[in-house]
Amino acid sequence: MSIQPPMPKCWRVETKPHKFCPGCGHGLVLKALGEAIDELGIQDRVVFGCDIGCSLLAWDFFNVDSIQTHHGRTTPVMTGVKRANPDLICVAYMGDGGGYAIGSQHLVNAAARNEKITVLLALNTVYAMTGGQMAPTTMPGQKAETSPYGRDPELTGYPTQGPEMVAAICREGAYVARGTTANLKQLKNYIKKALQNQMDGNGFSFVEALAACPTNWRTNAEKTWNFVEKEMPKYFKVGEKKVPGAEQREGQ
Amino acid sequence: MPDKLITEEKRVFMTGNEVVAWAAMAAGAEIMYGYPITPQNEIMHYWTRLAPKYNRRFLQTEDELSAGFTTLGGVMAGRKAFTATAGPGNTLMQEPLSMAEAMRLPTVTIIQQRGGPSTATVIYSQQEVTMTTFGGNGEGLRIVYSTANHQELFDYTIKAFNVAWKYRFPTFILGDGYQAKMRESLTIYDPEQRGIEFVPAEPFVGKPGTPGVDREPGHYRNTYNVEEELYDVLQEFFADYEKMVPEVVEYHSFDTEDADVVVLSHGVVSRGAKEAVEILRKEGKKVGYFRPITLRPLPEKELKELATKAKKLLVVESAQGQFGKLIKNAIYGGTAEFLTLYKPGVGITTEEIISRVEEIL
Ligand SMILES: Cc1ncc(C[n+]2csc(CCOP(=O)(O)OP(=O)(O)O)c2C)c(N)n1
Ligand code: SF4
Numbered sequence: 325m326s327i328q329p330p331m332p333k334c335w336r337v338e339t340k341p342h343k344f345c346p347g348c349g350h351g352l353v354l355k356a357l358g359e360a361i362d363e364l365g366i367q368d369r370v371v372f373g374c375d376i377g378c379s380l381l382a383w384d385f386f387n388v389d390s391i392q393t394h395h396g397r398t399t400p401v402m403t404g405v406k407r408a409n410p411d412l413i414c415v416a417y418m419g420d421g422g423g424y425a426i427g428s429q430h431l432v433n434a435a436a437r438n439e440k441i442t443v444l445l446a447l448n449t450v451y452a453m454t455g456g457q458m459a460p461t462t463m464p465g466q467k468a469e470t471s472p473y474g475r476d477p478e479l480t481g482y483p484t485q486g487p488e489m490v491a492a493i494c495r496e497g498a499y500v501a502r503g504t505t506a507n508l509k510q511l512k513n514y515i516k517k518a519l520q521n522q523m524d525g526n527g528f529s530f531v532e533a534l535a536a537c538p539t540n541w542r543t544n545a546e547k548t549w550n551f552v553e554k555e556m557p558k559y560f561k562v563g564e565k566k567v568p569g570a571e572q573r574e575g576q
Numbered sequence: 577m578p579d580k581l582i583t584e585e586k587r588v589f590m591t592g593n594e595v596v597a598w599a600a601m602a603a604g605a606e607i608m609y610g611y612p613i614t615p616q617n618e619i620m621h622y623w624t625r626l627a628p629k630y631n632r633r634f635l636q637t638e639d640e641l642s643a644g645f646t647t648l649g650g651v652m653a654g655r656k657a658f659t660a661t662a663g664p665g666n667t668l669m670q671e672p673l674s675m676a677e678a679m680r681l682p683t684v685t686i687i688q689q690r691g692g693p694s695t696a697t698v699i700y701s702q703q704e705v706t707m708t709t710f711g712g713n714g715e716g717l718r719i720v721y722s723t724a725n726h727q728e729l730f731d732y733t734i735k736a737f738n739v740a741w742k743y744r745f746p747t748f749i750l751g752d753g754y755q756a757k758m759r760e761s762l763t764i765y766d767p768e769q770r771g772i773e774f775v776p777a778e779p780f781v782g783k784p785g786t787p788g789v790d791r792e793p794g795h796y797r798n799t800y801n802v803e804e805e806l807y808d809v810l811q812e813f814f815a816d817y818e819k820m821v822p823e824v825v826e827y828h829s830f831d832t833e834d835a836d837v838v839v840l841s842h843g844v845v846s847r848g849a850k851e852a853v854e855i856l857r858k859e860g861k862k863v864g865y866f867r868p869i870t871l872r873p874l875p876e877k878e879l880k881e882l883a884t885k886a887k888k889l890l891v892v893e894s895a896q897g898q899f900g901k902l903i904k905n906a907i908y909g910g911t912a913e914f915l916t917l918y919k920p921g922v923g924i925t926t927e928e929i930i931s932r933v934e935e936i937l
Contacts, residue, residue: 368786380799383795389794403637407649409782411782
């Protein structure tokens with residue numbers, strides 16, 4: 325008899341095992357989100373929105389109301405829900421392609437308007453669902469289907485620094501952090517703070533999570549983990565980028 | 577805070593955009609999401625002036641993609657939400673509105689047509705017919721009312737909210753730059769006093785109870801894993817749509833029984849067409865008038881009938897055959913000769929229609 329690892333309470337048992345590839349980062353990010361929802365006791369109020377990209381596989385993942393939408397448009401859908409019913413806790417979940425390329429204007433403007441929603445973004449440095457093309461976050465030298473000789477920043481620029489960008493746009497009341505699936509406890513903590521920030525009505529909250537895509541990276545377990553733990557943080561620095569109240573403290 | 581803007585029947589003199597804002601208020605619309613584009617801007621201007629006084633809301637989004645998608649969010653949260661756009665904004669809005677088709681979301685969208693293609697003119701056209709009826713990827717599972725005057729803008733905007741929430745297909749009011757900007761008199765009223773019952777809005781998400789504990793979670797998607805799954809879902813949608821057609825189809829016609837020529841038009845152009853037919857009839861000419869009010873679904877049965885009875889059909893529109901294409905499709909197999917007066921992006925006068933009819937009679 326095998327012992328099943330404990331699932332978050334708000335996960336939907338009927339749809340497990342989930343449909344992500346083995347070793348995929350999405351499952352871990354959603355686990356951290358699930359535990360955060362459990363610990364905050366908000367399963368009855370959360371609306372989960374997911375994008376196109378591998379995140380769409382989470383459309384029936386939770387026992388929470390969920391809306392799967394178009395590529396890059398999860399942020400405005402959740403904004404629309406939140407504006408129409410501010411009692412709900414709205415989570416927009418997307419990949420780095422959805423958030424930083426096709427849907428970047430929505431992310432930027434939701435942040436600028438300080439929309440009281442939580443955006444959770446899984447960064448795997450590729451467009452995964454469409455087969456591993458270059459993403460805005462593909463690292464210099466990294467090979468992808470549309471950068472077969474390695475990304476050349478001279479031609480295609482440097483990886484988007486999402487949380488740094490969002491933190492620069494946001495005003496007082498926003499919460500912005502970058503976590504990693506290599507440190508799930510910390511990631512869960514960031515997600516909890518991001519949700520709490522929305523519950524407190526403070527403002528926009530945004531968490532990026534470094535996540536693996538072994539399928540498109542074509543890496544084995546060891547190399548996958550090495551990339552997430554060692555390579556990705558070279559460009560994507562883990563930590564909190566903006567915390568409500570911190571600005572005042574700095575000035576004291 | 578008063579909850580009603582209109583408490584008694586009144587004659588007023590307003591622009592079409594103001595009419596739409598007032599009608600949306602009267603229909604109980606709760607939130608508008610919008611992005612500026614001429615000629616629909618004043619819908620937002622009036623709405624934002626009225627909204628705070630009547631406990632309604634507004635969000636100006638970053639573009640029409642967002643205006644459309646936030647409208648979907650508002651609807652899913654259980655509010656009567658709406659938006660308005662035109663031209664290139666309508667193009668962008670097709671992406672969210674095809675999701676509304678896919679998820680059967682009761683959105684209401686006001687289109688005030690301007691010239692095209694692309695940015696073209698900010699003034700007037702009837703060139704957004706194809707896009708509004710069949711825009712986006714998909715099958716055009718929508719309801720589109722083409723209004724001809726300010727009274728209709730008022731009546732059908734109110735109706736649009738009810739029809740959308742009753743049948744759960746995205747619903748459109750197809751106006752135009754003339755209707756948007758000109759002033760005209762009309763009667764405004766409180767729909768409830770006229771016995772119009774409101775179809776209540778219902779939330780898709782955030783219903784009472786804990787999902788998975790007290791109730792099933794709402795899991796909404798627009799992506800399917802296999803072809804057959806999508807096929808089955810669409811069959812249900814088509815069946816619902818077909819069932820709805822006889823209940824929502826609307827048209828206006830007269831003098832068609834013995835007509836040699838029937839003039840077909842829609843929207844604002846039918847004002848000129850109507851007058852032309854009336855004048856020609858007085859002169860004893862056998863001319864009839866037919867105007868679909870719903871462009872989607874079309875009154876296909878009646879059109880087919882026309883096309884077998886009349887000798888000639890004259891399609892008149894301020895576009896190069898967008899309406900004509902809908903008609904042709906509907907009358908396939910009919911015997912009447914198909915004739916046209918197309919003037920893309922410009923208005924058409926009564927006199928022009930009269931001389932064209934005389935030419936072909
Ligand atoms: C409008 C539109 N353009 C393109 C696509 C194709 N598409 C589907 S998923 C995807 C990439 C998703 O990448 P990302 O957002 O990084 O998520 P991931 O799959 O990596 O989790 C693309 C381009 C689409 N579905 N819609
Ligand atoms: S392709 Fe990559 S991101 Fe998508 S499920 Fe597989 S491992 Fe995860």
